[in-house]
Amino acid sequence: MLDNFPFYLGLLIIILLLIMLANKIKVAYPVLLVLAGLVISFIPGVPTINIEPELIFFIFLPPLLYEAAWTVSWKEMWRWRRIITSFAFVVVFVSALSVALVANYLIPGFSLALGFVLGGIVSPPDAVSAGAILKFVKVPKTISSILEGESLLNDASSLIIFRFAMIAVATEQFIFYKAAMSFSWMIFGGVAIGLLIGWLFMKAHKYLPTDANADIVLSLLTPYIIYLAAEEAHSSGVLAVVSCGLLLSNNRHRFLSSKSRLQGINVWESFCFILNGLVFMLIGLDLPQITKGLEEASISLPTAIGYGVVITIVLIISRILSSYGAVIVTLIARNFITVADRRHPGYKTPFILGWTGMRGVVSLAAALSIPVYLNNGNGFPQRNLILFITFIVILLTLLIQGLTLPYFIRKIKLTDIYDPLPRDEANHLLRQELAEFALHYLKTNYDDQVKDNTSLQHLIQKWEQHSKGIDDESIEQHHKHIYLDLLNQQRKWLINKNKADQTLDESIIRRQMHYLDIEEEKLRYL
Template identity: 55%
Template structure:
């Protein structure tokens, strides 16, 4: 049994890799290819049936995926678009849940308002993993990508909270609005507090205890699970705990992680995030036969019709919400300062169409219990599962395939007043050179008269040449000075990043180049010592 399970897992990973390579060859976002590939595999006779345990997704997959996304997110961009992101992640999710509750309870026989809210909480959050993957292949304004990624970090929390309250309402038969509203705020606020508190504990462990790269990697692997489990045990938002904790640790990573640890952690989390995303999207497709089998008395044609209807409502409603948010922004800009007081219609249209649903929706649907507390079967569970799957499939495939076409048709120019990449590169290089020369001339004026490696270093900065120094003649003293100089350059990069017209993604790349340069020097002297 163990051997058979191992073979299935290895085959699944190899299938994921093959499908991802196909998607790269076709220049199609891999989430869509994986879902369709899982669908095709699930229809092959003789293959073992897949039944996804929702706890597997909520506990094993969701925390690291959220943590990895938070680690890669720019706090500067998140804060700049905080109002738009918050409205998308909370207000639009709540509005979507309400509309789906009204529509489903009016159209679907046997659906109560509480069941409608349950379905709304399940299908309301877009999954930005697929949207982000699609945006890699098209030119899109940076603000669109920032808003989509920022929304994905927060909307899972609000949808899961709606789902939790709706589940209680179905089981108890009553819903007290003011209690739910108070609990909603408490769950969100305390989830953030728990995440930040645990992040500071990990910060202290990394900074003041004798850790190495391997220990740092293991600690970062445990951090999202600790944040999520502790918050959920206290009945707060585990999602927001992971997101807030991940953002804090990411923003301070240069203060408590060595260069070796940062490079190793980046590689490990990149591979881990890739395979976890691949597995969950493949599982969505593989789950189809099991979902159809559980439909019971509901006809397949009728269930498909309900799924298509709910999908259409979700798509139209999101577009209306994004356009409405644009109109509201114009109005509210009269009273407060906004990042953009004239959003127009092109950006909202793209954001509205980039509303694909994914793994959180499936996991929520699968976690609906089979029975109520009194022992009776949970009403409409099978239909909720099928509608959720239909929504995921339609939004992923239809919107996913057409999003690049929509972006090209809209042809939105980048409205952000960011420096062009070539100008920003020049600015960064000149600023780093000026800072480095000032530091060398001030702190090591005497050594510069006779120290050949330092003279070479000064020559490099005078000619704005970076990351290409010859190793000949370096010494341990040079390594120490060069390490201090790189720290000064990191501080300079942070100051540059605070400037409004600077693209934080490019600044992050320069931080990575400094890490590589420092690691190269460390390895050079490590080899000499051995």
């Protein structure tokens, strides 16, 4: 490890440069990183990279899922819960079933159980890839909310399919009632463990004498502890981490100080930035090991590439058809139940949702976790071919869908199909309402102090002008508690506003919360 340290250090520098280049040319950085990894892997003298599945499942996956759960809006997830769960579970299962049937028919010696192993591996789209692409194009908040919500759950559903298929391959039998019991425990047990440990960590943050540094360290430990606890209990570590992240994110203003929130955002963004960069680079670097295994299995490279291309086409078509199927079901269901939006989405929205099917880290980790040998000592059937097909699927979906998705979004022009107000206008209106609330609160609760203090009068004038900030240096020390109280009341008002107005984009609320945290921190240094 120490001998290759300069190589890994160089990789980090290359990752940073490539991400800068990706931002410059407006290309999703996972595409460039995978291609760069491929190129580097063919350079003579480059150390051989052996990716351990535990490295991705335990080191990379928990913090990436946890950070995603902190950034996603629970309100938006609940609003679009039916379409999100259908994409995260039904569409994933349809994709896995389609792959299983095609692989069983097309590939010699590929049983239906092996088909489901492959289907479980390649069925979940990668959230990081979609997020990196959507950063360069403007899409309705509805689309991004559905994709964010789906990304938190589809990893769990695909890994559950993968585990049951692995059991079927190893034991050559499938007992339905045992599978149903195990499936229920993995879902409900994972969620329960995540909520329980999340509640304990929330109390630890709140009642222990922690500072910002301790809070951040605790937050870094949380996803690993939860994932390990859930996996040891044979439930879903993915669902445990996601449920915990959603719980803590939704209550962050109850147990974390403004300083912990501000510093924590910077730490987590930098941490996940490096993890995402490394994992996509490693995908490309692992190609020589995968092709070597293919040669050992006496499978020609053109044949294996052909299988990978067919499976990729099956995945793309099945997801697009499933997207239109989900819309049809929603249109029928709205006649009997209340749905989030009764308007017809047209043919454009389902296509975009269906085209955002880039595969990534979870698929690679699941493929690598396939054991070389079964419990009876026999080699795992078709392991090397499954690994190679997985790599082809990741590469093709990143290149084909990843590079063309921005073009389709611009061409189709989805903007404002669902969004009730443009984001700038919604943000302006919210700031006006927040300023009016602040003025009313100051005049109602501190009217006597305002009359006798010029600094507080100046504060009122600033809010009346809807300015971006105030002159904190004019606030005397013994009057700072009034402004701190005002900031706390504004946070409560924003939380209530978020709950009351279901059409308001929660990211705008969080932006104002962030502004209030900055205002509070400014007071501490005066």
